[in-house]
Amino acid sequence: MTDTTNHASGAGFSAENEDLLEYRELSRLAIAGMVLGVVSVLAIFTSVLWIVPVLAIIFSLVAYYKIDKSDVLTGKGMALIGMALAAIWLGIGVTQGTVRDHVMMSNSREMAKSWLDILLEKKTMEAHQLTRAPGGRQPATTSLEGYYQSDEVNQEDLQGFETHDAIKAFLKWEGGPLESKFVNDVSTGVHDGVHYGRHAFQVTDKESGKPLWDVEVLMKRERGFGNLQDEFFWIADSISLEKTYPDAK
Structure with a gap:
């Protein structure tokens, strides 16, 4: 033991x-x-x-x-x-x-081109409506000409919109029809829940094919308000004139 x-x-x-x-x-x-x-x-x-x-x-x-x-x-x-x-x-x-970023960028690009094409047709009132949030846009049945003429504030807002370099250049063009050609996606991002997409386009003379301007369009995607709060909408945030070619002058 x-x-x-x-x-x-x-x-x-x-x-x-x-x-x-x-x-x-x-x-x-x-x-x-x-x-x-x-x-x-x-x-x-x-x-x-x-x-x-x-x-x-x-x-x-x-x-x-x-x-x-x-x-x-x-x-x-x-x-x-x-x-x-x-x-x-x-x-x-x-x-x-x-995948989500690719889809978002693709949608943004398509909306940017559609909006730019409206501008190239010199439909500035329609284009201006698309710079506003959905709640501030007029119904499709509204006469935009009467809407802007009847309200001094909206008229001044439209006039300010038309003073942007790119838009002013389009309005002054006296040649044939204009055409937009997609160049590349510049950037994409998210800030405070809002998606942004910037896209580069070249505007050409549709008949001759000669380049006239290089522009960039910035789109943003926001949630609607009120009855539209479950939906998202693309808003044309801005357009910038990057280059002017000799044939545009």
Whole structure:
């Protein structure tokens, strides 16, 4: 009996506590990586939250490396789960965001060209209406000429619109029909929930094909108000004259 007791004391553990020799601490980084991996589902809602799966992957990779080099840490499985979840949700988020941006840019480009074509037909009252939010636009049955003539404020607003360099150039053109040709998408972005798309076009003489002006059109997409609050509308925010060719003078 004495020999057994002395043997246990010398080993530092009693027989019933031998399992403590096998104890390994669970890596806190692995835990954090897995938790962030689960939360990475938020990445599908906005690109701002793509940082979550990125952090999950970083934490999980560091945890896996430290566990692999350590004799007292465990949690490789959790680290792998965190990395896998983060990679999946980040991939879905990026793909979804790319598709959404492509569709948004395509719609913005089409609306910009349509609006520019209205300007090239010198229908400035119609074009001016499309610079306003949906609630400020007149119904299609309204006589725009009478609308602008009957209200001094609206008339001044239209006159100010017609003083923009590009619009003034279109109105002064005395040649044949004008035509717009898409050049490229300049930029896209989101600010305070409003999507913006800037597009470059070249305006040419439709008959001769000669270039006359290079312009850029900025469109923005806003939510409607009141009964239209569940719908989105494109608004022509501005047009800028970038270059004037010799044949336009």
